[in-house]
Amino acid sequence: MSRVLYSLCGADSSVRFSPHCWKVILALKHKGLAFEEQPVGFTEIPTLEDGFSKTVPILKDGDKLIADSFAIAIYLEQTYPDRPSLFKGEGGLAMARFVEAWSQSTLHPAVTRIAVKHIHDMLAPVDQAYFRESREARLGATLEEVATGREAEISGFSEKCTPLRNMLKFQPFIGGSEPLFSDYIVFGAFQWAALTGNTGLLDPNDPVSNWFERCLEFSEKG
Missing domain, CATH: 3.40.30.10 (Glutaredoxin)
Incomplete structure (x- = not known):
């Protein structure tokens, strides 16, 4: 197939x-x-x-x-129930829904404000026109106006990661001893920032940075 x-x-x-x-x-x-x-x-x-x-x-x-x-x-x-589980049961599915809501309401708006102009600049011209029109309508401001708050958003980004950082004191992944779909949800937000030229949002020794590196290693397999 x-x-x-x-x-x-x-x-x-x-x-x-x-x-x-x-x-x-x-x-x-x-x-x-x-x-x-x-x-x-x-x-x-x-x-x-x-x-x-x-x-x-x-x-x-x-x-x-x-x-x-x-x-x-x-x-x-x-x-594919015979393959490794993404949720490990109903509780893991419920956890993933919560993590999705947190990521979408906290991390995604922050990354949008940090990266939106960078994203525009890396697109093909036809996509730039679409992206500018659609995002400016959604954000209620020009991309350049949104970008003026970029540094302040970067300064506050670490604090937004506090729940994740505190949890990682007890386990290496959101899923526990190994990553689950909840990890991949949050990884997506961090990878989005990294691949649009916005690295260094967190201290390299931050537990969240270490978690991201572990997820990145997994993403590069295969």
Whole structure:
């Protein structure tokens, strides 16, 4: 069975920065499932699979299409129960939903304000026009105006990671002794920042930095 993951890229197709796509990449690796990644720009998404979804990631698993990173993770868990679990039960699924809500409400807005201008600048011209129009409408300000608060957002980023940092005093991963989908959710946000040129948001000796490196090692396998 062929398996294709449509993911987001900039003008350089090797730079795939979407946090949601990274969640799925690590979920597929966690399950030990082979896949081909097909990177696309923002304006190509509506042409994929007869307009199946307005956003990526989109996973094509044989003749099955699934969009949305969390929905894909649940699909993988249900379709491949004999493979390593992404949630390890109902409690792990509930934890992942909580982590998703925290990441989306706390980390994603911060990374958006830190990285939005960088993201624009790394896109192909046709995608730059789309990105500027859509993001300025969403944010209620120009990209340049949003970018003026970048340094203040960077200064406050470490504090936003306090819950994660405190938890990592007791275990190496959000999932416990090994990473689960909850880890991949948060990793996606950090990888998004890193791949859009925003490294060094945390001290290298920060427990969160060490956790990110452990997740990064896993992401580079296979």
